Amino acid sequence: MRQVIVLPYQSEWASEYSREADQLREVFGARLKQIHHMGSTSVPGLAAKPIIDILPVVDTLEGIEQFDGRMEALGYEAKGEFGMPGRRYYRKGGDERTHHIHLYAAGDPEIMRHLVFRDYLRTHPEEAAAYGALKEQLATTYPLDIEAYIAGKDAFVKELEHRAIAWKNAHD
Structure with a gap:
């Protein structure tokens, strides 16, 4: 059973992302078009589960499984x-789940x-x-129930997403 742990923002999360991003650049090479730190650990000052979420963008998902062995290494x-x-998801x-990769074309x-x-x-x-x-x-209320933790923030996150999209549209 995974324990739900939320920590105050840690400045080392940014450097951990950078180290991992460098390794992913080597793995995917020319197929990699962009790479982004996302999720709560990418927002300075935001409390987060200590999991680095990374969003690599590749040219296409076709044949991307050829890199699975290098990712496993x-x-x-x-x-x-x-x-x-x-x-394509890698963890x-x-x-303990230290890193999540959310790879898109x-x-x-x-x-x-x-x-x-x-x-x-x-x-x-x-x-x-x-x-x-x-x-x-x-995390305090549901320390051993990740599903309840996720469900508890669902409505708040959806509302935040709506405000974020409206904010982006107003600034485009």
Whole structure:
């Protein structure tokens, strides 16, 4: 059973992303078009589960499984789509889950959704603080129930996503 742990923001999360991104650049080479730090660990000041979420963007998903062996050599477990068509998911750290890779092909709308959410929280510290407080409260309430933790923040996250998209549209 995974314990739900939410920590105050750790500055080393950014350097951990950078180290991992360098390794992913070597793995995917010319197929890699962009790479982004996403999720709560990518927002300075935001409390988060200590899992580095990385969003690599490749030219196409066609044949991308050829890299699974190299990802496994870095300690990742290849999970395929893992419930999300158009994504390839890898995780590292066993039960501790230290890193999640959400790999998409260029042009997938999920890329923008993730980046807009991140950028909105980076530029709206009051929203990030409210989100962090909710996550800390849920982790305290459901320390051994990741499903309840996720369900508890679902409505809040959806509302944040709506505000983030409206904010992006107003600034385009």
